[in-house]
Each structure stands twice: as C-alpha cells, then as structure tokens.
Amino acid sequence: MLERxxxxxxxxxxxRIADLARELxxxxxxxxxxxxxxxxxxxxxxxxxxxxxxxCRRGCxxxxxxxxxxxxxxxxxxxxxxxxxxxx
Amino acid sequence: MRSDxxxxxxxxxxxxxxxxxxxxLLTGLSQHVGNWPGKTIERREGTFICDxxxxxxxDLPGTYSLTANSAEEVIAREFIVREKPDVVVALVDAAILxxxxxxxxxxxxxxxxxxxGLNMMDVAHQEGLEIDVxxxxxxxxxxxxxxxxxxxxxVRELVEAVDQAVRGEYLYAPRRPAIRADxxxxxxxxxxxxxxxxxxxxxxxxxxxxxxxxxxxxxxxxQAHLPAEQWETVHKILKAHEDALVAVASGRYEWIRQVIRAxxxxxxxxxxxxxxxxxxxxxxxxxxxxxxxxxLGLAFWLTxxxxxxxxxxxxxxxxxxxxxxxRAGLEPISPxxxxxxxxxxxxxxxxxxxxxxxxxIFFAIMGILEDVGYMARAAYVMDGLMHPMGLHGKSFLxxxxxxxxxxxxxxxxxVIESRRARLLTALLAPLIPCTARMTVVAFLTPIFFGAAAxxxxxxxxxxxxxxxxxxxxxxxxxxxxxxxxxxxxxxPLYHIPNPRTIGLFVWQRTAEFLRKAVTVILPVxxxxxxxxxxxxGTMENSYLAWLGYRLEPLGRLMGLDWRLVxxxxxxxxxxxxxxxxxxxxxxxxxxxxxARLLAQAYPPATGLAFLAVQVLFIPCxxxxxxxxxxxxxxxxxxxxxFQLTVxxxxxxxxxxxxxxxxx
Numbered sequence: 001m002l003e004r005x006x007x008x009x010x011x012x013x014x015x016r017i018a019d020l021a022r023e024l025x026x027x028x029x030x031x032x033x034x035x036x037x038x039x040x041x042x043x044x045x046x047x048x049x050x051x052x053x054x055x056c057r058r059g060c061x062x063x064x065x066x067x068x069x070x071x072x073x074x075x076x077x078x079x080x081x082x083x084x085x086x087x088x
Numbered sequence: 089m090r091s092d093x094x095x096x097x098x099x100x101x102x103x104x105x106x107x108x109x110x111x112x113l114l115t116g117l118s119q120h121v122g123n124w125p126g127k128t129i130e131r132r133e134g135t136f137i138c139d140x141x142x143x144x145x146x147d148l149p150g151t152y153s154l155t156a157n158s159a160e161e162v163i164a165r166e167f168i169v170r171e172k173p174d175v176v177v178a179l180v181d182a183a184i185l186x187x188x189x190x191x192x193x194x195x196x197x198x199x200x201x202x203x204x205g206l207n208m209m210d211v212a213h214q215e216g217l218e219i220d221v222x223x224x225x226x227x228x229x230x231x232x233x234x235x236x237x238x239x240x241x242x243v244r245e246l247v248e249a250v251d252q253a254v255r256g257e258y259l260y261a262p263r264r265p266a267i268r269a270d271x272x273x274x275x276x277x278x279x280x281x282x283x284x285x286x287x288x289x290x291x292x293x294x295x296x297x298x299x300x301x302x303x304x305x306x307x308x309x310x311q312a313h314l315p316a317e318q319w320e321t322v323h324k325i326l327k328a329h330e331d332a333l334v335a336v337a338s339g340r341y342e343w344i345r346q347v348i349r350a351x352x353x354x355x356x357x358x359x360x361x362x363x364x365x366x367x368x369x370x371x372x373x374x375x376x377x378x379x380x381x382x383x384l385g386l387a388f389w390l391t392x393x394x395x396x397x398x399x400x401x402x403x404x405x406x407x408x409x410x411x412x413x414x415r416a417g418l419e420p421i422s423p424x425x426x427x428x429x430x431x432x433x434x435x436x437x438x439x440x441x442x443x444x445x446x447x448x449i450f451f452a453i454m455g456i457l458e459d460v461g462y463m464a465r466a467a468y469v470m471d472g473l474m475h476p477m478g479l480h481g482k483s484f485l486x487x488x489x490x491x492x493x494x495x496x497x498x499x500x501x502x503v504i505e506s507r508r509a510r511l512l513t514a515l516l517a518p519l520i521p522c523t524a525r526m527t528v529v530a531f532l533t534p535i536f537f538g539a540a541a542x543x544x545x546x547x548x549x550x551x552x553x554x555x556x557x558x559x560x561x562x563x564x565x566x567x568x569x570x571x572x573x574x575x576x577x578x579x580p581l582y583h584i585p586n587p588r589t590i591g592l593f594v595w596q597r598t599a600e601f602l603r604k605a606v607t608v609i610l611p612v613x614x615x616x617x618x619x620x621x622x623x624x625g626t627m628e629n630s631y632l633a634w635l636g637y638r639l640e641p642l643g644r645l646m647g648l649d650w651r652l653v654x655x656x657x658x659x660x661x662x663x664x665x666x667x668x669x670x671x672x673x674x675x676x677x678x679x680x681x682x683a684r685l686l687a688q689a690y691p692p693a694t695g696l697a698f699l700a701v702q703v704l705f706i707p708c709x710x711x712x713x714x715x716x717x718x719x720x721x722x723x724x725x726x727x728x729x730f731q732l733t734v735x736x737x738x739x740x741x742x743x744x745x746x747x748x749x750x751x
C-alpha cells in the first residue's frame with residue numbers, strides 16, 4: 001500500500017489527495033494518514049499548511065503586499081531526496 | 089486467565105480517543121495516579137467490578153503505533169509484553185478509523201487478546217459514516233464493541249466483553265497484517281535465527297518483525313543477547329533489507345484498507361459532494377485553467393470598474409486641490425519648498441495613496457478567493473500548466489508565491505533539494521508578475537486603453553507567463569532533463585467566506601503597502617524630485633534629465649522617451665516607484681491629472697511597450713538582495729543581464745508590432 005503510494009509519487013506527477021485515493025482504491029483519510037507516516041519516515045516534506053509550511057510562513061511574514069499562501073488553508077507535500085531515491 | 093491474580097486489563101488507544109472518559113467511568117473513585125517507572129509520564133491504574141469479580145485496569149499512554157519513536161510507545165508495548173494483560177482494550181475513534189486502526193494492526197501482533205472499543209460512534213454518525221460492526225468484527229477477527237463513552241453508551245457492553253474474555257469465552261482469532269512475500273521469507277529467516285536467544289517474555293515472531301522494522305530498542309536488546317557471530321548474520325540480512333520498514337508499514341496499511349472497505353460506507357452528501365462537483369471543473373487540467381483565466385479577468389474588470397472612478401475622485405477632489413493649495417501657499421515663502429511639497433511629496437508619493445482603492449479591491453478579491461478555498465485549486469491547475477515546461481512540483485511552489493512578491497519566491501526555492509533545480513527556479517522567479525508590478529499595470533492600462541483595459545492587463549499577465557514558460561522550457565530542456573518531483577496537495581472543502589478573515593487579510597496587506605509607501609516610495613520620489621530640479625532648478629537641465637538622455641537611445645528602441653526610462657530605473661528601488669516617478673517628471677497638480685498628461689504625451693504603442701518592459705524589467709532591489717543571498721553574486725548578475733535583455737527585446741517587439749498594428 002505504502003509502496004504503491006511511493007511508486008505513484010515517484011512518477012513525478014502532481015496529485016490531489018482525492019486522486020491518490022482513487023488510484024489506490026481507498027479513502028482520502030487513509031491517504032492522509034499514509035502521507036503523514038511517510039513524512040515521519042522522511043520520505044515527504046510538508047511545505048505548506050498547518051505546521052510545516054516553511055515557504056508560506058516565510059512568504060507571508062517576509063515582505064511587501066505578500067501573496068496568498070500557495071495552498072490556501074490546505075496542506076502540500078513534496079518528495080524528499082530519500083523519497084525519490086531508488087528502492088530495491 | 090491465571091487463577092493466582094486479579095485479572096489485568098490494559099486500555100490502549102491514541103490520544104484524544106476518550107480513554108480517560110472510559111477509565112473514569114469504569115474505575116470511579118478506586119483509581120490512583122503515579123508515574124511510569126523512571127519516566128515523567130503519568131500512570132493511571134484502578135479497579136472495577138463485574139459480576140462480583142474484581143479487575144485491575146491500567147491506562148496505557150496514548151499512542152498511534154508501537155514503534156520505539158517515543159517513550160509513550162515503548163511504555164505501552166513493554167507493558168503488554170512484560171505484564172501480559174488478560175485483555176487489551178483498544179479504543180479507536182470511529183470517525184477517523186483510518187488513523188486509529190494502525191495501533192490495532194500492531195496490537196494484534198502481540199500475544200494478549202484484543203477487544204476493540206469502537207468509540208465516538210455518535211460523531212461518526214453525525215459525519216455521515218456508516219460502520220457495519222459485524223463486518224468490522226469479521227474483517228479484524230476481533231470482538232468489536234460500539235460505544236459513545238462521552239454519553240455512557242456501550243461501556244457496560246465493553247465490560248461484559250472483557251468479562252467473557254477473562255472467563256475464557258472469547259474465541260480470539262485475529263486477522264493479522266501480512267507483508268510482501270519476499271519480505272515474509274526474510275522475516276521467517278530472522279525469526280529462526282533469533283528464536284533460541286530471544287529473552288523471555290518477548291515473542292520471537294514479534295522481535296523478528298521489530299528487527300526488520302529497524303526498531304532501535306529491540307535491535308539493542310538482541311545485539312546484547314545474541315552471540316557475536318549469530319548477530320553478524322542477522323545484521324547482514326537486516327542491512328540488505330533496509331527498505332523493510334516501508335514493507336512492514338505497507339502491509340499494515342493494506343490491512344487497514346481492506347478493513348475499511350469491508351465495514352465502512354460513506355454516502356456522499358452536503359459539503360463534500362458540492363466540493364467534488366465544483367472540483368470536477370475547477371481542478372480539471374483544461375477547464376480549470378479556463379476558469380482561472382476567467383477569474384483573473386473578472387478580478388481585473390471588478391478592480392477597474394469599481395476602483396478607477398474612486399481613484400479619479402480622490403485625484404480630482406483631494407490630491408489636485410491639495411497640490412494647488414500648497415503651491416499657492418508656499419510659493420511666496422519659497423519656490424523650492426512649493427516644488428518639494430507639490431511635486432515631490434504630493435505629486436509622487438501622495439499620488440500612490442490615491443491608488444489605495446484599487447489595491448483594497450484587489451486584496452479583497454484575493455482574500456475572498458483564498459477564504460473560499462479557491463487558491464489551492466488555482467495552485468493545482470497552474471502546476472499542471474508548468475509540467476510541459478519541465479517545472480514540476482517543487483519549482484512550481486516558489487514560483488506561485490512570486491505572484492504575491494518575488495522575494496519569498498526566491499527564498500522559497502530552498503524547498504528544492506537539487507542544487508541545479510534550485511538555481512534555475514530562483515533565476516526564473518523574478519519573471520513572475522508580482523502584486524507591485526500588477527499595481528503599475530492596473531494604473532497605466534486604463535490610461536492608454538480605456539474600456540479595453542481588462543483585456544490588455546490580462547494580456548500583459550499572459551505575456552509575462554509566456555516569457556516565463558519559454559525561458560523555463562529552454563532551461564528545463566537544456567539543464568534539467570529528468571528532474572521530476574511529485575507534488576501532493578490537500579484541497580480544502582469549499583466554504584462560505586468569512587468577512588472577518590477577509591477584512592483582516594485586506595487590512596494586513598493594505599497596512600504593508602502603506603508602510604512601504606512611507607518608508608520606500610516616498611523617500612525615493614523625493615530623491616527623484618531632487619534629481620529632477622538640481623542643479624539648475626529646471627527639469628530640462630537636471631541630473632535626472634542628463635541620465636535619462638544618456639539612456640534614451642536604448643529607450644527609443646522600445647518607443648520610450650527619457651522620462652519613461654527614468655521611471656523604469658526608479659522602479660528598481662520598488663516597482664510602484666515607476667508611477668510615483670512619472671508623477672514627478674510629468675508634473676501633476678496644475679490643470680490636469682497624471683492620467684490625462686500621460687494619455688496626451690504618449691501613443692498607446694508606447695504605453696503597451698512600457699507595460700511589457702515594466703513586467704519583465706530587472707527585479708526590485710529587495711529581490712536582487714534575496715537572489716544574491718540564495719545564488720551568489722555571479723548568478724545574480726547573470727539574472728540582471730538576462731532580464732534586461734529579455735525586457736529590451738520583448739519591449740521592442742511589442743512596440744514595433746503595435747505600431748504596425750496601427751496603435
């Protein structure tokens with residue numbers, strides 16, 4: 001399950017949680033739980049949203065009529081080097 | 089159950105699942121609170137009675153799993169392994185079963201029989217979840233008791249289930265998570281190797297599983313108990329299967345998926361289905377972009393139709409009389425002072441303030457779009473557009489920030505791990521039209537193009553995106569081949585916007601703008617004014633004109649005279665200074681506003697070229713500073729040269745094409 005999720009993410013496409021849920025034939029809530037687990041394992045990094053949004057926090061604090069946060073009130077993740085690395 | 093002791097029941101579950109409520113309901117006053125040995129984590133223990141039999145109940149620390157990640161998890165699993173409770177009650181949250189079941193997946197791998205307390209059934213029901221308890225029991229192979237502990241529902245049934253289990257009437261046959269076949273063989277091999285040396289009371293199968301997961305505690309334990317040679321063999325196998333952690337967790341998630349699929353149904357309704365229906369269009373790869381372009385156009389249209397009359401009103405009724413008054417009042421005292429106040433202060437800086445209505449409306453539209461939940465969709469469909477350029481996920485995010493301001497866009501490239509991708513994204517970021525540049529576009533477009541302003545603004549944004557896309561494509565084809573990174577987004581549900589949130593959004597950004605107007609735009613426009621009258625007192629012989637005339641030959645290529653060139657130069661300090669400088673050099677406040685003076689002085693072809701150059705011209709000083717910090721001087725200078733070249737080439741092309749087109 002987690003392996004299939006990582007494989008999907010390694011295709012380099014962008015996904016909504018709902019897309020991933022459809023691809024893996026499960027609920028968005030389980031996808032979220034798995035994304036959080038992958039984040040904990042260092043495969044993903046949260047770049048936007050409640051806690052981890054470095055770019056957004058920086059963006060809104062640092063400047064000038066600063067733009068809106070990328071993901072609005074949602075969260076966004078990207079694969080880390082570890083996440084992109086080759087699995088045996 | 090062993091007859092020599094009081095039956096022991098452990099209460100496990102994640103934080104906030106209602107363990108304390110159940111514990112208090114069961115034990116009442118017969119509980120005591122202490123600490124777990126050697127830890128500052130609270131240990132609660134008590135007794136309860138069922139059918140005349142006394143039970144010991146221990147509340148385990150709240151955990152989501154049983155890895156060695158935290159002290160709580162280690163306490164919980166050590167307790168179950170060492171104290172061997174007669175029953176483990178796993179309390180799960182029915183409303184978020186997907187998160188709650190991971191712990192159960194781990195608990196069923198331990199020897200103690202598990203009973204699942206399916207708490208918060210009322211919440212699950214409110215959220216429209218339908219959970220078939222019998223099917224859940226069948227899928228788990230574990231007794232399930234539906235409950236709403238907060239309403240004291242199901243607690244009695246839970247106690248009865250525990251009682252039955254202790255009396256030996258519970259046929260415990262859990263379905264345990266499986267792991268992939270190749271890893272299953274490795275697991276069996278490790279179990280065979282460690283089994284003779286596993287200290288009691290650790291179950292060898294569980295120890296083997298934890299070793300495969302790379303669990304530090306168990307690894308230390310077994311390293312201490314295994315003979316060196318034996319450990320070396322085990323260690324080699326583990327080293328060759330470092331990815332097994334993913335495989336083991338993966339098996340558990342597959343198990344959860346099957347359980348959820350068997351027992352939970354979620355009829356779509358209300359907000360969720362509305363969001364899904366809207367997203368069929370708003371997040372569609374093609375229609376999503378059309379909708380985004382439409383919304384952008386509508387935002388410009390609204391800004392112009394509502395904002396511009398207000399700007400004219402402020403200009404005609406406040407700014408111009410003020411400039412006239414101060415000129416008349418100060419002229420007898422000092423012509424210099426009159427010039428400073430009327431041209432420098434009011435004509436330049438003050439002029440920016442009449443612009444507030446436009447900005448407030450623009451920020452309000454942005455705020456509404458964000459609060460409704462649309463911005464996340466905009467980001468998602470824009471990401472789709474970036475793919476042909478080879479700019480995936482990580483590069484896209486900072487670029488999107490650039491629409492607000494290029495500074496965080498450049499700083500935001502830090503989320504990109506690959507050095508090369510980071511560098512190239514940082515170089516592209518200043519090509520994004522930021523709000524400051526859009527302010528200039530918003531001001532100048534209606535002056536030159538009247539009713540067609542919405543289309544022209546939209547076209548200028550499109551032009552800068554096309555230049556960005558072309559640059560991105562070249563860069564990605566040449567330098568970034570094969571770099572791909574997925575980007576996962578959680579799109580929030582659409583909801584009715586909250587006026588307070590939007591008000592706050594508008595206020596924060598307007599206050600930012602005002603701060604910038606006072607600290608940056610005003611001083612620069614005073615400096616520009618000073619340069620425009622020194623040394624001789626007339627504009628034609630000033631330092632500013634001298635500089636402008638030197639650069640005019642380059643400007644002519646794009647149809648720009650020295651005043652427009654100087655306006656562009658001053659925009660290096662802050663983009664809005666382009667307008668403030670025009671206010672100074674065009675000399676407003678006498679008989680006509682800046683708008684009319686500009687429209688009289690320049691043909692639309694020049695206006696269009698100026699807009700194009702303005703959005704592509706070298707970034708502002710803050711962005712240059714950010715670039716220098718992120719990519720160093722060499723690449724910053726490259727960026728300045730690159731953008732200057734692009735701006736001149738595109739500006740000249742726009743000017744001559746517009747001339748050919750009769751503008």
